[in-house]
Amino acid sequence: MKIIKATDYNDMSRKAALIISAQIINKPNSVIGLATGSTPLQTYNYLIDLYKKGDLDFNQVTTFNLDEYYGLTKLNKQSYYYFMQDKLFNHININPNNIHIPDGTNQNVEQECLKYEKSILDAGGIDLQLLGCGHNGHIGFNEPSEVFFTDTHLVNLTESTIQANKRFFESEDDVPRKSYTMGIKTIMNAQKILMIVSGESKKEIVKKAFFGPVTPKIPASILQLHRDFTLVVDEDAFSHCE
Numbered sequence: 700m701k702i703i704k705a706t707d708y709n710d711m712s713r714k715a716a717l718i719i720s721a722q723i724i725n726k727p728n729s730v731i732g733l734a735t736g737s738t739p740l741q742t743y744n745y746l747i748d749l750y751k752k753g754d755l756d757f758n759q760v761t762t763f764n765l766d767e768y769y770g771l772t773k774l775n776k777q778s779y780y781y782f783m784q785d786k787l788f789n790h791i792n793i794n795p796n797n798i799h800i801p802d803g804t805n806q807n808v809e810q811e812c813l814k815y816e817k818s819i820l821d822a823g824g825i826d827l828q829l830l831g832c833g834h835n836g837h838i839g840f841n842e843p844s845e846v847f848f849t850d851t852h853l854v855n856l857t858e859s860t861i862q863a864n865k866r867f868f869e870s871e872d873d874v875p876r877k878s879y880t881m882g883i884k885t886i887m888n889a890q891k892i893l894m895i896v897s898g899e900s901k902k903e904i905v906k907k908a909f910f911g912p913v914t915p916k917i918p919a920s921i922l923q924l925h926r927d928f929t930l931v932v933d934e935d936a937f938s939h940c941e
């Protein structure tokens with residue numbers, strides 16, 4: 700586990716964007732796993748800047764998003780599909796055929812999960828997976844549990860995740876209760892994992908996840924066992940660890 704300390708959110712985002720861009724420069728046809736949420740927003744802005752300056756080319760890049768709400772269509776502004784188009788894909792030269800996000804409208808759960816796993820395998824596996832960290836230590840939507848989940852699956856979101864995500868919806872009732880998510884095994888199979896964490900509200904979970912025991916009760920803790928895991932964390936989020 701490599702820990703890179705950043706001064707603040709902006710510094711964390713710049714460092715993360717540089718790590719992702721180094722991956723793409725080294726391997727132009729990289730397969731990159733992406734996350735939604737608030738944390739990666741500025742990282743995506745930096746990647747867009749690098750593209751606009753001519754320093755980064757997404758033409759051959761393939762992406763797989765971690766998760767998608769169950770039941771939301773691509774046109775729904777709260778869907779992760781919409782989020783990714785709006786925050787990143789519409790602003791770079793990625794080939795739309797190379798973008799993969801679970802289909803939240805597919806009610807055939809088994810088919811959707813198998814299809815997603817197969818697409819990742821067919822693409823040659825994920826080279827670099829970007830992750831944020833939930834306040835309860837979730838990664839993707841792998842919530843705290845008694846066992847580590849394996850492949851892509853449909854998950855019931857916990858009350859704490861529903862509360863954390865309701866800020867994006869008109870009312871709490873509108874927050875979907877289920878989501879497709881890559882599993883822990885899917886995530887751990889990535890060649891490299893890059894997690895970004897920022898802000899005081901994450902300081903307790905950073906300490907528990909990376910300076911405590913590996914346990915499915917804190918899903919992010921499993922990243923300690925990954926062979927090439929980098930945590931880029933800002934001072935506020937790291938403040939309990941020193």
Ligand code: F6R
Pocket residue numbers: 733734735736737738739765766830831832833834837838839840
């Ligand atoms: C999003 C995702 C989630 C978020 C996590 C942190 O695709 O998989 O695990 O990374 O909920 O969210 P933020 O960044 O909003 O604190």
